[in-house]
Amino acid sequence: MEEIKKRKRELYPAAVFTKEVIESVLVTDPSLDLDLLNNIALKKKPEKSLEGNLYHFTKKDLLELGEDLGLDIPTSRRKGEVVEIVAQQIEGEFPKLLPYLPVRNLEFLVRFRDKESIKVNPKRLSFHDISHLQNFGFLYLYKSGNAFNLVVPTELVEKLDLINDLQFWVEAELSQRVDAYAIALTNLYGVLDIDQFAIVWNRFEKEILTPAMIQDELFALDRVQYYWWIVDELVISSYFKSHEEVALFLDNVKQVSYYAPSRNDLIKYFKTPYDDQSPAVSAMMEFLSGYRLPAGEQIEDLMGEISDACIVGERMQDVFNLLNEYGLLFNEMEEIDRFTELFTQMNKSCRKWELRGHLPGTSKKS
Structure with missing residues (x-):
């Protein structure tokens, strides 16, 4: 009996999304924080x-x-x-x-x-x-x-x-962790089914949740959060704005098994839909930082949309159209070539939604 207990503690050392992890994402520049408060x-x-x-x-x-x-x-x-x-x-x-x-x-x-x-x-x-x-x-x-x-x-x-009820706080904390999983997994997959959600959850968390239990929880959470939505048994990134967009995306998803994320993957994709620590992303960010955008536009926002383009597999021309929308124009062919090179590197190193979270060339058929 002691041996079983010890093994369980090793399997579930702690919840993936602790209060500290969630709080780390909510850090806001003080001046921006004050602006948000003054606006409301x-x-x-x-x-x-x-x-x-x-x-x-x-x-x-x-x-x-x-x-x-x-x-x-x-x-x-x-x-x-x-x-x-x-x-x-x-x-x-x-x-x-x-x-x-x-x-x-x-x-x-x-x-x-x-x-x-x-x-x-x-x-x-x-x-x-x-x-x-x-x-x-x-x-x-x-x-x-x-x-x-x-x-x-x-x-x-x-x-x-x-x-004042202790059980209220237990349930609220559980709901917050389920929401964090939904954010991380939709950032990783774009769209996933409830069964895959349950598989990942039960791999890391001590509370055993069935797909039906998770579905009920997500429908309740869907009313109060902004980063994903749920339809029937599908959990969907807020990147998709309509059922038609989702249907078109699903038509192009390759019939491969879902990528199995690690604890670190979940935390990484909870914070952002792309790996902001990868060398390719860092190189692109350094390149873009050399340009000045029109007032009101932020390099970080542009970087996020370029990363989205990699994740969903948009064409190169669509990416250049995006740069135009942000008012970023290249004057020399060398600049265009360098941007194209960096985008290609990002494209090869980012996890694809159409490959169910796999890197290009690493996915396996279901």
């Missing part, structure tokens, strides 16, 4: 009630919030009616969605167990503390002089008893 902050007087806070929104923003909460409100409705409808929906959805929000949001919400509002120094607040809470109308951010006032409406504070 209301320049109004804080209110206690749900409807009072919602009245500070424009009708357009209220309709969009209602859509995020699963409502389809006719644009002909008066603003007061929209406020009432959205407020009622928020009250009903709050306890349902709460277990699937990021744990970091939930930890911040603990501050409101015995109060409706708090004042925070901007240097002590991150957008990631409140991202989903604010997006779904569970929390309201106000700019007050040199500080932020944060409000959780009275109607929601009254429902916070559920976060």
